[in-house]
Amino acid sequence: MSKKIIIANWKMNPLTFKEAEKLFANVAKEVSEIKKTEIVVCPPFIYLEKLKKLSRKISLGAQDAFWNEVGAFTGEVSALMLENFGVKYVILGHSERRALGETNIDINRKLKSAISAGLLPILCIGENDRDENHEYFNFVKSQLLESISGIPKNLLYKITIAYEPVWAISTTFNRRDATPTDSKEMTIFIRKIISDKLGAGMKMPRIIYGGSVNNRDAGEFLEHGGVEGLLVGKASLDVKKFTDIVKIAENEND
Numbered sequence: 001m002s003k004k005i006i007i008a009n010w011k012m013n014p015l016t017f018k019e020a021e022k023l024f025a026n027v028a029k030e031v032s033e034i035k036k037t038e039i040v041v042c043p044p045f046i047y048l049e050k051l052k053k054l055s056r057k058i059s060l061g062a063q064d065a066f067w068n069e070v071g072a073f074t075g076e077v078s079a080l081m082l083e084n085f086g087v088k089y090v091i092l093g094h095s096e097r098r099a100l101g102e103t104n105i106d107i108n109r110k111l112k113s114a115i116s117a118g119l120l121p122i123l124c125i126g127e128n129d130r131d132e133n134h135e136y137f138n139f140v141k142s143q144l145l146e147s148i149s150g151i152p153k154n155l156l157y158k159i160t161i162a163y164e165p166v167w168a169i170s171t172t173f174n175r176r177d178a179t180p181t182d183s184k185e186m187t188i189f190i191r192k193i194i195s196d197k198l199g200a201g202m203k204m205p206r207i208i209y210g211g212s213v214n215n216r217d218a219g220e221f222l223e224h225g226g227v228e229g230l231l232v233g234k235a236s237l238d239v240k241k242f243t244d245i246v247k248i249a250e251n252e253n254d
């Protein structure tokens with residue numbers, strides 16, 4: 001397994017740059033001794049430039065990127081603009097964006113432009129709920145295959161696939177806890193889909209888990225969830241919780 005990756009999705013938080021700077025600086029201070037774990041923070045777009053100057057250890061990610069490079073697309077930010085800005089990662093297909101109408105076709109276009117701009121995409125997939133007939137496996141399979149359609153096989157490894165069951169995300173109404181077994185089952189399924197597509201000998205994308213991960217269960221997900229990292233939402237806004245998760249991952253790397 002490759003080096004673990006811990007990604008903070010700050011979503012539309014915090015409200016002021018002052019708070020963002022404090023949160024980022026405190027995280028950077030706490031992780032100064034971390035050597036083997038990749039740490040990524042995805043803040044709102046407008047904080048990226050200033051945060052970039054605060055740490056060389058923490059990579060920056062955006063939370064979306066448009067598929068065209070430049071032009072008349074009011075309100076959008078392109079993957080190439082972000083890359084030019086020193087951003088390394090971009091979250092694409094997050095369930096909160098899908099809920100606003102983003103489709104697998106949109107996500108496919110965004111993935112292609114992100115890869116060609118030189119960004120490393122974090123592709124979020126996951127079912128809204130689970131049904132007794134296990135149809136959710138087909139749902140996740142379609143999300144995955146439609147999102148990566150037409151991307152050359154030798155580039156697929158650049159994508160980090162984040163399995164995020166929507167029913168386990170902290171802000172979902174009536175959310176339930178997912179278990180490392182839920183994650184393990186789905187990651188086996190995802191790996192099989194990708195390896196069937198790639199064939200033998202090709203570099204595989206990394207798979208991570210997200211959905212209400214905190215400093216109490218991060219170790220369990222990393223050890224038994226079949227993943228090489230975690231995408232952390234709510235807990236990433238808390239310096240102690242987030243940096244505890246990073247430290248747990250660092251120990252897992254030993």
Ligand code: PEP
Binds near residue numbers: 164213231235
């Ligand atoms: C997310 O929405 O990407 C996420 C992981 O959120 P949370 O950890 O708050 O469930």
